[in-house]
Amino acid sequence: MxxxxxxxxxxxxxxxxxxxxxxxxxxxxxxxxxxxxxxxxxxxGSTRLTRTAYGEGAAYIPLLLRARTLWRELEQLSGELLFEPCGVLNLGVADSPFLAQAALSAAQYGLALEPQTAAGIETRWPGWRLPPEWRGGYEPEAGVLYCxxxxxxxxxxxxxxxxxxxxxxxxxxxxxxxxxxxxxxxxxxxxxxxxxxxxxxxxxxxxxxxxxxxLPLQRVRKTFAWYEADPGRYGPEVFPGFSAVLADAIYYGFPTLEGAGLKLGRHDGGQPLAPGEPLAPFGAFEEDRAELDAFVQARLPGVGEFIEGKTCHYIRTPDxxxxxxxxxxxxxxxxxxxxxxxxxxxxxxxxxxxxxxxxxxxxxxxxxxxxxxxxx
The missing domain is CATH 3.50.50.60 (FAD/NAD(P)-binding domain)
Structure with missing residues (x-):
């Protein structure tokens, strides 16, 4: 063999x-x-969020706790900066099941998670503009991985x-x-x-x-983009990574890192693809940029012009x-x-x-x- x-x-x-x-x-x-x-x-795509107070379900927490240790060990072994400790802010409406599960996970495993109101978020991180009914949970030990x-x-x-x-x-x-x-x-x-x-x-x-x-798998085309952003307002020292679970969409984003600009993507939606089917380039569909621009304009008033967009794919299960x-x-x-x-x-x-x-x-x-x- x-x-x-x-x-x-x-x-x-x-x-x-x-x-x-x-x-x-x-x-x-x-x-x-x-x-x-x-x-x-x-x-x-350069970066991924990592968080441990997980809104996707408690079954993931033991894996995440071990993963956190292994990322630190890989940094030490490689001599590379792999983790940016900027924290992660989870956003949603007050009765969001996602926020509730994240809070439950944090309580069950003794994880740091700070509840936030919309007004408190705008005061602490002035780069946000939020509806008053929104709530958040900030995980200070979370952050960004350089994938x-x-x-x-x-x-x-x-x-x-x-x-x-x-x-x-x-x-x-x-x-x-x-x-x-x-x-x-x-x-x-x-x-x-x-x-x-x-x-x-x-x-x-x-x-x-x-x-x-x-295997009940579906391949889905996804898009993400970068926007001009002032590091003094949207850098990792003053602005966390985030996920925003809304009634009709789920967005995620990153502070501007190493001058690249604020990165934003949409987690749900996308176009179904067959295995091996080529990915259409960013901009092939009107919504590629339009839905990201709309979120920036509504919620991130200090973010500037579009820089560039890219495509990737997810492989999804039904659940x-x-x-x-x-x-x-x-x-x-x-x-x-x-x-x-x-x-x-x-x-x-x-x-x-x-x-x-x-x-x-x-x-x-x-x-x-x-x-x-x-x-x-």
Whole structure:
């Protein structure tokens, strides 16, 4: 066999898993269609929010607590600045289930979360203009991750530990043979390993379909943009990252970092895409810029002109929760997918737990909420 473990997809989870597997002494080969970090998946765009008082559900909190430690360790190992401690402000109407769940998570796990009124937010962060009925929860220990720097760090450290990366060819075939898993690349080359982790984004569902599994995944085109912003009003020392859960839309944003401008995106909505379908460039749809401009004009009065916009994609499940599982018939095949636009902050802990699961037989966390079987 070519390796103990083959990791199909060297994105955020794949590179993290490769690093942790190599640390444990496993012979690991990662296969990716591009040269990570790249723009073919869901890990580009410079930055991601990270927060622990999680409005998406309490099942994520143990993972987030471990992830927070692992980000600090990766910073130390890599010597790179990976985390910007600017805090994160969650926004919504007073009876928002999202805000209520974040507050419940904070209380249950003893996390710092400061309740805010609209007037208090405008006083503390004058860059906001909010309706009086809005409320917020500010998490001072949250902040921003530099995503591509993190992937570059995992790639470098994984290579130093013995992980091997085969880049530039997509995996097109996945087969289980007696005693091994075999993957085939687009150029016809093949490699085999005792076990496989499939975490290749839009390729996961087509590959696992070859092994008889149907994953309810939807690929969605997403957009985000940067706007001119005064660092004295919108820099990380004076303005936090944010998520705003409204009645008809969900937005997220970042302070201006290293002079790039305030970054803004919309979490919900988007255009459905088939696996492999090209991403239309930013501006191909009227709403690409219009919905972001409207939020800036209504809520961020000090933000200036549009700078540039980009596109990416999400892989979503129907309930927008992760799928972290093992093939029910081929237990040497593991898979992670459909982080539904909120997965990057978990990349380190997901890489570590799959390394533990594949080498020790136990992921170390309760993954019942994330099993594929919940859709049956």
């Amino acid at each position: 070519d390796a103990d473990i083959v990791v199909v997809g060297a994105g955020s989870v794949g590179l993290a898993a490769g690093f942790f597997l190599a640390q444990r002494g496993a012979r690991v080969v990662l296969v990716d269609e591009g040269e990570p970090p790249h723009t073919l998946g869901s890990h580009h 591509e720097r993190a992937l570059a760090a995992w790639r470098r450290l994984g290579k130093e530990g013995g992980a091997r990366l085969l880049a530039g060819q997509a995996v097109t075939g996945l087969r289980v043979r007696p005693g091994r898993v075999e993957v085939e690349r687009a150029d016809g080359s093949r490699l085999s390993a005792a076990k496989a982790l499939v975490c290749a984004g839009q390729r996961v569902a087509p590959l696992l379909a070859q092994l008889g599994l149907t 927008e929760h992760f799928i972290l599982d093992r093939h029910p018939e081929h237990d040497q095949v593991y898979f992670a997918s459909a982080c539904s636009g909120h997965g990057f902050k978990f990349a380190g802990v997901l890489g570590e737990l799959f390394a533990h699961w594949m080498l020790d037989g136990d992921p170390g966390f309760d993954l019942a909420p994330f099993r594929l079987g919940r859709f049956e």
